[in-house]
Amino acid sequence: MNADVIIIGGGIIGNSSAYYLAKKGLKCLVLEQTMIGNGGSSRNGGGVRQSARDVRELPIAMYAIKNLWPNLNEELGVDVEYHQDGNLRLGKTPAHLETLKKLTQKSQAAGLDVKMITGDEAREICPYMSQEVIGASWCPTDGHANPMITTLAFYRRALQLGVHFITGEKITKIELHCGKARAVVTDAGNTYEAENIIVAAGYGSRAILNTVGIDVPLYRMLNECLVTEVQPPMFWQMLGTAEADFYGHQTKHGSFAFGGSSGLENYHKNHKESDSAKSTSMTAESICRGIMKYFPVLADAKIVRHWAGWLDISADQVPIIDKVNEIPGLFIACGFTGHGFGIGPGVGTIMSELVTGEPTCVRIDALKYDRFCAKA
Ligand SMILES: Cc1cc2nc3c(=O)[nH]c(=O)nc-3n(C[C@H](O)[C@H](O)[C@H](O)COP(=O)(O)OP(=O)(O)OC[C@H]3O[C@@H](n4cnc5c(N)ncnc54)[C@H](O)[C@@H]3O)c2cc1C
Numbered sequence: 001m002n003a004d005v006i007i008i009g010g011g012i013i014g015n016s017s018a019y020y021l022a023k024k025g026l027k028c029l030v031l032e033q034t035m036i037g038n039g040g041s042s043r044n045g046g047g048v049r050q051s052a053r054d055v056r057e058l059p060i061a062m063y064a065i066k067n068l069w070p071n072l073n074e075e076l077g078v079d080v081e082y083h084q085d086g087n088l089r090l091g092k093t094p095a096h097l098e099t100l101k102k103l104t105q106k107s108q109a110a111g112l113d114v115k116m117i118t119g120d121e122a123r124e125i126c127p128y129m130s131q132e133v134i135g136a137s138w139c140p141t142d143g144h145a146n147p148m149i150t151t152l153a154f155y156r157r158a159l160q161l162g163v164h165f166i167t168g169e170k171i172t173k174i175e176l177h178c179g180k181a182r183a184v185v186t187d188a189g190n191t192y193e194a195e196n197i198i199v200a201a202g203y204g205s206r207a208i209l210n211t212v213g214i215d216v217p218l219y220r221m222l223n224e225c226l227v228t229e230v231q232p233p234m235f236w237q238m239l240g241t242a243e244a245d246f247y248g249h250q251t252k253h254g255s256f257a258f259g260g261s262s263g264l265e266n267y268h269k270n271h272k273e274s275d276s277a278k279s280t281s282m283t284a285e286s287i288c289r290g291i292m293k294y295f296p297v298l299a300d301a302k303i304v305r306h307w308a309g310w311l312d313i314s315a316d317q318v319p320i321i322d323k324v325n326e327i328p329g330l331f332i333a334c335g336f337t338g339h340g341f342g343i344g345p346g347v348g349t350i351m352s353e354l355v356t357g358e359p360t361c362v363r364i365d366a367l368k369y370d371r372f373c374a375k376a
Pocket residue numbers: 008009010011012013014031032033034035036037038039040041042043044045046047048049169170171172200201202203204205208223224225259308309310311333334336337338339340341342343
């Protein structure tokens with residue numbers, strides 16, 4: 001197949017890039033090593049938030065929440081279960097409030113509508129919260145959506161627009177022709193050619209880019225989620241904590257999806273060497289402690305299932321979204337560091353603009369791949 005663009009990785013970033021490129025009339029091929037949406041994109045907590053984001057990536061979140069998320073159901077022809085009912089980021093100690101205050105001040109300076117509120121004000125918004133919460137940041141335009149439905153909705157619409165998807169193809173190498181990115185090679189020895197190549201393979205991006213001498217410093221970390229049995233409708237806000245160790249929301253179906261980490265996942269003996277994202281024995285318990293401490297009303301809710309997913313963490317915790325200047329035809333979108341779902345539609349839009357050479361909808365200068373290179 002002769003494509004204009006090869007996209008490596010079938011997560012929300014790869015699928016949304018393929019969709020927005022196909023909408024502009026480009027012929028795309030997505031190559032995915034396992035199944036579409038099998039990475040973090042379908043395993044995440046569904047948070048679509050601007051608050052507590054690094055100001056370097058905040059403009060993408062603000063753009064996506066203003067311009068893309070509100071129309072996504074119509075655009076993709078599927079209910080992605082998007083709720084824009086605000087985000088409460090909770091604090092239980094004075095140190096938590098200090099952390100939240102600093103994050104809030106930086107976001108306010110960047111133009112975001114977010115403020116600090118007291119514990120009682122937070123309980124007015126979400127009356128089920130425990131008395132242990134002494135304050136929170138409140139961003140009324142944040143929200144959440146269903147990650148699996150959204151990721152597969154982009155896939156489905158891209159398919160309808162003629163994007164070709166091949167699963168079970170692990171890319172091991174990019175090949176250059178006359179200094180330009182021109183082909184990718186799989187571990188089965190297959191070669192696919194295109195004028196442009198987007199690397200959107202999460203943590204796998206680093207090894208792929210290394211084959212053409214580009215290094216983006218990434219490491220991976222396990223994060224886990226669980227869902228409760230169905231509860232009566234209680235609240236629609238997205239919830240997080242000052243230390244980002246617990247988050248969650250009630251889904252349209254009525255169950256609660258909560259996530260978090262114990263901090264010990266990477267030391268767990270089954271995970272050190274394994275590639276598969278499996279739940280550890282201790283994280284679900286940590287998340288349950290979070291539920292009991294923050295939402296005692298849910299203390300007896302039964303847990304229906306739990307799962308894990310890898311985060312691709314960049315060295316400065318901010319994504320790499322760029323066109324590679326020294327290798328024409330090569331583009332990078334990775335290192336989303338546990339917050340790439342909410343900006344996924346924005347990143348797909350930006351990748352389509354980078355490939356077609358249009359100005360990007362927001363500035364991405366601070367997200368360049370060469371920010372990690374030693375300066376002479
Ligand atoms: C438990 C958990 C909770 C999270 N909560 C949130 C949240 O609430 N809000 C938020 O915004 N974000 C959240 N995130 C982060 C979010 O899920 C990711 O940032 C986002 O999904 C990144 O999308 P992606 O397409 O880059 O990566 P992925 O979905 O991981 O897709 C990358 C794809 O590339 C494929 N691939 C890798 N190597 C190769 C190769 N060599 N050849 C071919 N294919 C390859 C993988 O199989 C994978 O399918 C969470 C993540 C996890 C794990």
